[in-house]
Amino acid sequence: MHIKVGIVVFPGSNCDRDVYHVFKNILKVDTELIWHKRDDLRGFDAIILPGGFAYADRLRAGVIAAHSPVMQEVKRLAKDGLPILGICNGFQVLVESELLPGAFMRNDTLRFICRWVSLRVNVDSKRSPFTRLLSNDQILNIPIANQEGKYYVDDDTLNLMHKNRQIVLTYTNNPNGSLQSIACICNEQGNVMGIMPHPERASDPMLNPLNYGNDGLLIFKSLLAYLGCDHHA
Amino acid sequence: MLSNEELEYLKHKLGREPNSLELSMVEAEWSEHCSYKSSKPYLKAFNTQGKYVLIGPGYDAGVLAIDDMLITVHIESHNHPSAVEPYGGAATGVGGVIRDILSMGSRPIALLNGLRFGDIEKDSSARWLFKHVVRGIADYGNCIGVPTVAGEVEFDNSFDNYCLVDVACIGLIDKDKLVLMQADAKDLIIIAGNSTGKDGIHGASFASKVLDDADSNRSAVQIPDPFMGKLLIDATMECVNARCVKAIKDLGGGGLACCLSELADKLGKGMSIDLANLHLREHMSVEEIMISESQERMLYIVEPSRLSTFKEIMDKYEIPYSILGYVTDDGYLDIKYDGRKIAKIKASIVANAPIAKRKARKPKYLEEIPVREPDGYNEGNIAEYLLSLLSDPSIASKEWVYRQYDHEVGLRTVIKPGYHDAAVIRLSDNKFLAVKLDGNSKHCYLDPYNGAMGCFAEACRNVIAVGAEPIAMVDHLQFGSPEDEHVFYTFVESVKGLADYGRYMQIPCVGGKVSFYNETKYGAIKPTPVVCILGLIDSYSKIVKDRAKDGDMLVIVGLTKDEMGGSEYYEYIHKIQSSNVPRVDLEYDKAVMHAMLELIDGRVVRAIHDCSKGGFGVALAEMCINSSIGAYVNLDRIPNTCSRLDNLIFSESHSRFLIAVSKDNLSRVEYTLSKYSKGNNGIHYSVIGYFNSSDSIVLEHGSSTIGLSLDKAIDAYSSNIPRLMDHA
Numbered sequence: 001m002h003i004k005v006g007i008v009v010f011p012g013s014n015c016d017r018d019v020y021h022v023f024k025n026i027l028k029v030d031t032e033l034i035w036h037k038r039d040d041l042r043g044f045d046a047i048i049l050p051g052g053f054a055y056a057d058r059l060r061a062g063v064i065a066a067h068s069p070v071m072q073e074v075k076r077l078a079k080d081g082l083p084i085l086g087i088c089n090g091f092q093v094l095v096e097s098e099l100l101p102g103a104f105m106r107n108d109t110l111r112f113i114c115r116w117v118s119l120r121v122n123v124d125s126k127r128s129p130f131t132r133l134l135s136n137d138q139i140l141n142i143p144i145a146n147q148e149g150k151y152y153v154d155d156d157t158l159n160l161m162h163k164n165r166q167i168v169l170t171y172t173n174n175p176n177g178s179l180q181s182i183a184c185i186c187n188e189q190g191n192v193m194g195i196m197p198h199p200e201r202a203s204d205p206m207l208n209p210l211n212y213g214n215d216g217l218l219i220f221k222s223l224l225a226y227l228g229c230d231h232h233a
Numbered sequence: 234m235l236s237n238e239e240l241e242y243l244k245h246k247l248g249r250e251p252n253s254l255e256l257s258m259v260e261a262e263w264s265e266h267c268s269y270k271s272s273k274p275y276l277k278a279f280n281t282q283g284k285y286v287l288i289g290p291g292y293d294a295g296v297l298a299i300d301d302m303l304i305t306v307h308i309e310s311h312n313h314p315s316a317v318e319p320y321g322g323a324a325t326g327v328g329g330v331i332r333d334i335l336s337m338g339s340r341p342i343a344l345l346n347g348l349r350f351g352d353i354e355k356d357s358s359a360r361w362l363f364k365h366v367v368r369g370i371a372d373y374g375n376c377i378g379v380p381t382v383a384g385e386v387e388f389d390n391s392f393d394n395y396c397l398v399d400v401a402c403i404g405l406i407d408k409d410k411l412v413l414m415q416a417d418a419k420d421l422i423i424i425a426g427n428s429t430g431k432d433g434i435h436g437a438s439f440a441s442k443v444l445d446d447a448d449s450n451r452s453a454v455q456i457p458d459p460f461m462g463k464l465l466i467d468a469t470m471e472c473v474n475a476r477c478v479k480a481i482k483d484l485g486g487g488g489l490a491c492c493l494s495e496l497a498d499k500l501g502k503g504m505s506i507d508l509a510n511l512h513l514r515e516h517m518s519v520e521e522i523m524i525s526e527s528q529e530r531m532l533y534i535v536e537p538s539r540l541s542t543f544k545e546i547m548d549k550y551e552i553p554y555s556i557l558g559y560v561t562d563d564g565y566l567d568i569k570y571d572g573r574k575i576a577k578i579k580a581s582i583v584a585n586a587p588i589a590k591r592k593a594r595k596p597k598y599l600e601e602i603p604v605r606e607p608d609g610y611n612e613g614n615i616a617e618y619l620l621s622l623l624s625d626p627s628i629a630s631k632e633w634v635y636r637q638y639d640h641e642v643g644l645r646t647v648i649k650p651g652y653h654d655a656a657v658i659r660l661s662d663n664k665f666l667a668v669k670l671d672g673n674s675k676h677c678y679l680d681p682y683n684g685a686m687g688c689f690a691e692a693c694r695n696v697i698a699v700g701a702e703p704i705a706m707v708d709h710l711q712f713g714s715p716e717d718e719h720v721f722y723t724f725v726e727s728v729k730g731l732a733d734y735g736r737y738m739q740i741p742c743v744g745g746k747v748s749f750y751n752e753t754k755y756g757a758i759k760p761t762p763v764v765c766i767l768g769l770i771d772s773y774s775k776i777v778k779d780r781a782k783d784g785d786m787l788v789i790v791g792l793t794k795d796e797m798g799g800s801e802y803y804e805y806i807h808k809i810q811s812s813n814v815p816r817v818d819l820e821y822d823k824a825v826m827h828a829m830l831e832l833i834d835g836r837v838v839r840a841i842h843d844c845s846k847g848g849f850g851v852a853l854a855e856m857c858i859n860s861s862i863g864a865y866v867n868l869d870r871i872p873n874t875c876s877r878l879d880n881l882i883f884s885e886s887h888s889r890f891l892i893a894v895s896k897d898n899l900s901r902v903e904y905t906l907s908k909y910s911k912g913n914n915g916i917h918y919s920v921i922g923y924f925n926s927s928d929s930i931v932l933e934h935g936s937s938t939i940g941l942s943l944d945k946a947i948d949a950y951s952s953n954i955p956r957l958m959d960h961a
Contacts, residue, residue: 011463114637207641207647
């Protein structure tokens, strides 16, 4: 089955080409970069909002990008159930677009943090198109690189998120003060997921530090498995 | 300000008095910072030729050809601005070097930095500078999506109330897309990026004099805008791919005045421009417009027929631009304001300052500092000295720094900071670049010639330690005032040291910078040449990225000598200066390099670490710390000519490596090394011990034993800088 993945590029996105590399060159999937002014995304089977500093995080990370023309279309597609993944800054955009609950604050250290971290999977494989190849309690090693990575959400919503199994990944050793060590969440339907670590940076065997595997690739391969390209799995 | 001689020279060249605008332009371009008027004659000593060199010094970046890729490299400093306003100064330093890489049409793919500060253990202002410089680099580099992959930090009293901020950038471009300086008459001259404002007025002149009063100079510091920097990267790459620009140049020191005159001179063309066309942030005089150093501005030369493509790209990124004028054939900068003629001067006059003849005289201190030995040293304290050295900020882990840098964006960083002696970035699936920046102000102060040569050798060892062959260098030469004959002597000697090493080892210099006037009211900094080395690895399997394992044998290569001058052991532990700085024996160093490259080729070593600051003792401890492993060593087996045990452990003699090798491969390693150990100047090597799963480092000497707990070593090494900085 032919599938096509779209990667949204905002002014200041800087991981767009990295995610493109993983889909195009490692997973051999038809992939296209989408400039943020485009408002028609017909023909895509999944949309990725990559990391970076859209609008240099001015005002608040992700808030200006959330008002880009492309986001109206992304919101519509989200409602239709299209798989949508926001990575790092893309997660922040999803939160600011109210496609995912919560908010981000400065890390507890008040500094940017770039490091590999361990994550625990808290959902079963059916929870989201991006978790098809993951299993509950599995440990993944994927790097983070963020300054406003501390996740926060109010108690009522948090309870609801627990009830709905929306907390997908948690840090095993909370690096930035995120509430309940939350690193990755999905919406109630499961088709929209936001992840603070960078799975594209743990997808190319040449780049993994010693003793680490391609854990990030499992998230992208999950999508392909969900879309019916099982030969990638 | 021009000197009287320079003013006379200018009048003679012009055949008339310059008007005030012309004078401002010439002053900016003839500043030391832009013109290299003191250093130029000496820089000719560098070897600039090599197998991979496509373009050597003289352009915005050096260019190396590897397969069908071109690698660009450049280094810049931003010392004066960073000392006054560390956050903005360091950030704009990153922005500036990125734009030099863009000027060749190449995409920046990696950043390195070399930082120097005063004593952060004692001085809160040094901590303040350190904290904000790192944050400035992090905020700018992280935002634009160029990974900061390697660097070094040194602390020394001579940088009190000051700092050195060197930033190097590596770029990459397909062979057929390099943008070379080309232009024809009637081509358009376009400035794109930020609007021009009053920030950074006289920045180049500011950097060309002694820093006297930090506070009053703050207006000479530019304001960083990484968002525009990132848009300029993306837009420039699109212009290059669309082939709609014929030449690119960044606006840096000296602003428009230097950019226009240098470009016109290089092209052998003239330019007719109207300053009223330029987009401004505020009302400014024509002099201010010409010399403003507002950041994130680029100049593009565009053929009229390609203008619509160029405009489309700039409009897509919403980057403001102004068509300033057009290229002419007459060699003149013909400058108008709203049609009114305000200056007309030959570009070649502005761009070529008269050489300033400087006197060089050996400073007295170089005669006066003797060879000394520390008093009150006790063999029983060696473990304690070693622990102390591991916490010495110049040696201790710099994790506090590199955790703040996004070192992975771009998916090229194979060896990341903190693991090995150099970073390795992927160019293609079978070509990798090892990069490292090194300097050693303590060695260079006590012996400028041998110290500078040692920096070059040390940087080479660092890239060899990850499996690379050194193929090119760029340098940054930082000194006090060139008008001081003693300072100038140290400059001349340092250049000789670097040039001699480069020629002997056949490692070309493909670019560099000179920064003088690094002085405060307390005096000149120690001479600080820094060297950035590029090493090539032609196969993924050759990258030495493993760590020492339980049961691996430890081999030392090289000879340890009584060369204690400028060592961290003398300076940090005993607070003494001694003149016997380590010297590079060129022939010996080359033999060691070849032996190491042969071992790497044979893929027979597990891990390599070079011996540098803190000597053998620190190098061994670092290997153990990085691998979380213990070790046993018989010190008596280390090849040496040392008169004392502490010298043996802490001497910073050059041309030495530690190698971890599996028992299975030991005989092959010994066989290779033995080939290089023959003859009068054969290299030394010895199997001195092994790594084990114990939790301590044990050094045996005769019948006595020095022991160090691994936990204590890890704590000393990793906790000092965070402890100092967390509350800075």
